[in-house]
Amino acid sequence: MKTVTAATNQQVHPFDQLTGDEIMLVADIVRKEKSDMNIIFNTITLQEPPKYLMMSYLGWDRTRPRIEHVEREALVVAIEKPSMRCYEAVVSLDSQTVKSWSYMPDVQPILTMDDMFEVEELVIKDPRVQAECRELGIHDMSQVFADPWAIARHVTHKGRDKRLMQALMYMRTCEDDNQYAHPLDFVPIIDVGLMKVIDIEHIRPRDSKFTRPTIPLQQHNFLPEFVGEENFRKDLKPIIIQQPQGVSFTVKGNEIDWQKWNMRISMNYREGLVIHNVSYQDGPEKRPLFYRISLSEMVVPYADPYAPHYRKHAFDVGEYGLGLCTNSLTLGCDCLGSIYYFDAVFNDHNGKPFHVPNAVCMHEEDHGILFKHTDYRNGRAHTVRSRRLVISQIVTVANYDYGLYYYFYQDGTFEYEVKATGELNTHVLAEDETPGDYGVMVAPQINAQHHQHFFTMRIDPMIDGLNNSVAQVDTHRSPFPTGHPRNEFGNGFFAKETILKDTLEGATNPNYESARFWKIINESRVHPYTRAPVGWKLVSHHQTPLFAQDDSIVGERAGFAKKALWVTPYDEKQMFAGGFYCNQSDGRDGVPVWAKERKPIDNRDIVLWFTFGITHLPRVEDFPVMPVDMCGFIMKPFNFFMANPGLDIAPTNKKMNQSVHANADKAKESSCCPGNKL
Structure with missing residues (x-):
């Protein structure tokens, strides 16, 4: 196994997180400006540049001369002692000045x-x-x-x-x-x-x-x-993952190229790993797909309604910060194979940087068959195996551990997966007490309460351009009964697409009866075959309703979990589904508030807030440590390319992957894929 750590002397890109030196510089600038204040530096992080500037800087906006420099700024959230008042500052690293300083009443910043x-x-x-x-x-x-x-x-x-x-x-x-x-x-x-x-x-x-x-x-x-x-079990033999010719991706700073995909990554204290500026090389054309993707918020509400358990609903992004909770990953344990690591850096209360080495892991892995067909007439089989690029981090928030995985596939599919593990949050029972309706006894006197996990992604698309729409796709039985001339044998069904026109229509849920999914489409680009807009399908098989009452404390604070999908017009200040100041919040900020007023969302710059999750009824098998429970979502090109984009991947053969027979008696057979001629 090999490991490489991202170089720290690369030229800084506008999306790159602040360096340790920049964090110390920002803290020094603020201290000098506010020398009469005793300041706790709750947050020192990159203030991401405005999107309209970055679209030019990245080369997507060709309506004006390309911007070649974007001012580098930091966002500071500070707490004054002893008043514990909260202040926000924007600091220019270019001019080394405090550009703004604002008192933020009635808020509580993230817990560090x-x-x-x-x-x-x-x-x-x-x-x-x-x-x-x-x-x-x-x-x-x-x-x-x-x-x-x-x-x-x-x-x-x-x-x-x-x-x-x-x-x-x-x-x-x-x-x-x-x-x-x-x-x-x-x-x-x-x-x-x-x-x-x-x-x-x-x-x-x-x-x-x-x-x-x-x-x-x-x-x-x-x-x-x-x-x-x-x-320990004695019957396990080693599995060794090797890439003797090296990896297939290239890295320049925080920019990644792999199998026609191009993107940038960053880390911040709150969302942790963020994916920026995703594109796919389609022949001679580099096609933009997503401006920014991140885990915007999550909430873990517990079911026991009695005090003090009614307060147990952790917002692991907004209250604690996935970046601040990220693990330093270990080669050969958290990631297998030829591994490329990226480090992260955050600040402490004194404005000093602390580094997390190996905070992000990137590697390739086999993912079974991408496609296969056997001609039953002549027996020729054509098999192409799938490979995916994995970019991941693991966070620990008290008892729970979450593996957070971004997957990119050779056929243009993108997937996000959460692997939840760690330990159950437990509370004690008296010797003769039962858990009642809201939990299960996983060991004598140890109660594990029922709970849920909701993860809300912020998806900022640019499917072939900045102006996009969302179409809801529902499949229906034919309205004509069996025997009708238009459905004589009763097998008819069809799909109906509805473009969501405004924020009220954009707040929607799954529908099992209609196999509902959604498409992000560009109405300005029509596919030459389908005569319909090109698009990207969004679907999850891990969606569950929020079981708490709508007017409960968690229902008010985590209103984003009440819908699987919200679509809102782009607003650079609307980054977190539960509001920027989520800690001790009351629900007056966040996606449901932003989507309450009817605003158009078709054929414009939009943001999707997509929620998936798990309802966890604990098992004895989850104790003392939980096997992973997985959930996530997938986005696939939907009438976007001219054919299967993986057709140019070489067929599979055992010479390449060095597969062998476990049964030595079969070793004389010549090929694992006899129909492949390469």
Whole structure:
């Protein structure tokens, strides 16, 4: 296996994330400008250039002379101490000046890793927390651990004037023990501005004779030192993935070329991995497809309606930041084969950079058959195997781990996949207590609550140009009954396309009865065969309704999850489905608000907000660590090319892939694909 790390001395592109030196420069500029303020640097990140400038810079807008330089700017979100007021600044790195400085009332910025570590340390040292632990029989506070969570919206501590967090409490019986096997029954509430525990809430047993549960002490571990090497399976043989002639992609800075695809990637503190400026080389024509694709928001609502569980709905993008939670990936574990890594850099509260090496993994992998046909008359088989480019990151948000994968295929297909794993969020039951309707007992006294995962992608298309539309495609039975002259044998069905004209029509859901999918189309470019606009199909087989009530706290805050698709006119300030300031939000910002007013969305610059997800009813098999659960969506060219774009891929043969028979008795057979003549 090979590894390469992206060079740090490449010329900076307008989409490239801020370097460590740039982060320190921005912090220094702000400090000098606001020398009378005690500032926490919540966020220092790239302020992406306006789209209209980038369309010229990238060469897509040919109506005027091409722009060759775009001002490089940073967005700063700062918190002033001790008032904890929030400010936004735009800093020009070209002129090294603060271009704007604005007070942002009634908001709470994202929670950072610095916040997490400070709150956990505070909680463990708090006298009231220590007293609760002693009552449970814990006298060594080094055994106690806290998962700091966003407060969501607390019915007692209302509003956003105070920066609040809650801590879910656990213990470990030894170093590296699984803390989620030993949940505690109380939740401290923390005022982050005061750095003080202001309240402690208890999780009371419901159908029990006990007033307080005991701590389950049985160990449930999955790390190898607990499982024991002697217990590992002994019948697994190595699988080795090799590319002896090297990889098929090329990388220049953050620009990637692979199999007619061209794109750029970036990383930011919030969305993590972002894909920019995607195009496909179609013969002599380089055709634009997508300006920007990212995971805009996600929410994990839990089902238990009782306090304090009603507040358990984590917005892992908007409250914590996927970039800030990204893993440093390990060669041979997280990615296999010939691996190319990209690093990431973010800021701490002091405005200093911290680097995450190997934050993004890129590699190629075999993906089975791309296409095949056997002529049954003469036995000739033609097989072409599929290969895909994988660009991925893995994030850890408290108990959950998410693998986030962008796949590009040789036939023009694009796929996004989430692999959810990690540990179940657990809470303790009394010895005689049951989980009730809202969870399952995965081990004695350990309840795993029902919950859902919703992922909302922000898809900014430019299918053969900036002005696009969305067509909804529904398949219907013929309206004529069997025996009718127009449906004599009853087998007729047809597809009906409806172009979504405005934001109200653009808020829509799947329909199993009509096998519904959507197409992003360019009405200005008509396919010569179909006489219809060229397009790109959007479909997912992983969609589920939000089961919380519409007027619930999570229903109000995560309104984007109520529809599978929203389509809105492009607005550079509308980047995050749950609003920019998602932490402690009340739902007054976000996609449902932007889509509420009727606005035209056909044949113009638009954005799609596409939601997919999982309803997770936990199993005993998910404990103590969960096998991956996968969900995602696919986009495919739909009457976009003149034929299958993979026709020019060489046929498969064993000489190329060095396949061998597992059964030695068959080894004398000459070819794995006898019909292929290459």
